[in-house]
Amino acid sequence: MTGPPRMVFTRRIEKDLIDCSWLTPWPNRHGEPQRRFLARRACLILHKNKEVNFKLWKEAEAYGDIQLMPFVDYYSLLTYKTIAICILGTKILRAKYIMKMDDDAFVRVDEVLSSLKGKPSNGLLYGHISFESTPHRDKDNKWFISDEEWPHSSYPPWAHGPGYIISQDIARFIVQGHKERDLTLFKLEDVAVGIWINQYETSGKKIEYSNDDRFYNAGCDTDYMLAHYQNPRMMLCLWEKLQKEHKAECCE
Incomplete structure (x- = not known):
């Protein structure tokens, strides 16, 4: 892998919590501490309150680890967040792989890096x-999609939003498609990425859809790479278990 992997986050509090847990040096499988190697930048969305935005701007100036995005944070804009992350990962940080994850996810970075060995650097x-x-x-469903929004009976393959990885060439395709207004915009962010990758594949590119159930876990199992729905207490519990017992497992 050329250069450090890049991690971006969307909210300051969650970013700080993650920064003092799984983004600090962690022990490897032999219990040996590993040095910090991650370059990361918090991607923060603008707040409706101008005073809050001013404070964010001052913090960005002071610490240099925040990337402010020029729109207000709403669930319906998650797709645009992902486009912005792809821009960051191709135009500014130049990452070989881009991992998008929710800020309530605990990530086993060591396991992620180990699993990427042997994976293709393109079309992933x-x-x-x-x-x-x-x-x-069903109109009462949170993820309701009308026939007008998606007339087909099924979606192309897509990776669940709590955490997934795309290669840089896919991110570049997304950025270019956004620039040229060629992307099929869709309100479900993770499905939207699958739709765009399908567009990329249709253009003649080879795609490897690498499915791994270890990206979808509640943290009550040791064999995972990403544990979702972790509150601050559980996040710190997982980190402490990883430090002391060399396994990140906490059950409520």
Whole structure:
């Protein structure tokens, strides 16, 4: 891997919590401490309160680890967040792989890096992948999709949003498509990435859909790379277990 992997986050509090847990040096499988190697930048979305935005701007100036994004944070704008992360990972940080994860996810960075060995450097979607899933047509469902939004009976393969990895060439395709207004915009961010990758594949590129269930876990199991839905207490518990017992497992 050329250069350090890049990690970006979308909220300051969660970023600080992660920064003092799984982004600090962790022990490897032999219990030996490993040095910090991650370059990361917090991607923060603007707040509706101008005073909050001013404080964010001052913090960005002071610490240099924040990338402010020029839109207000709403669930419906998650897709644009991902596009912005792809811009950051191709235009500014130049990452070989880009990992998008939710800020309530605990990531076993050592396991992620180990699993990437042998993976292709181009055309890679790596995560917990759904193949031929169908749109939710129930209007009361949080993920409701109308026939107008998606007229097809199924989606292309997509990786679940808590955490997945794409190669840089896919990120570049997304950035270029956004620039040229060629992307099919879709409100479900993780499905949208699958749709864009399908567009990339249709253009003649080879895609490896690498499915791994270890990207989808509640943290009550040691064999995982990403544990989702972790509150601050559980995040710190997992980190302490990893430090003391060389395994990150906490059960409520």
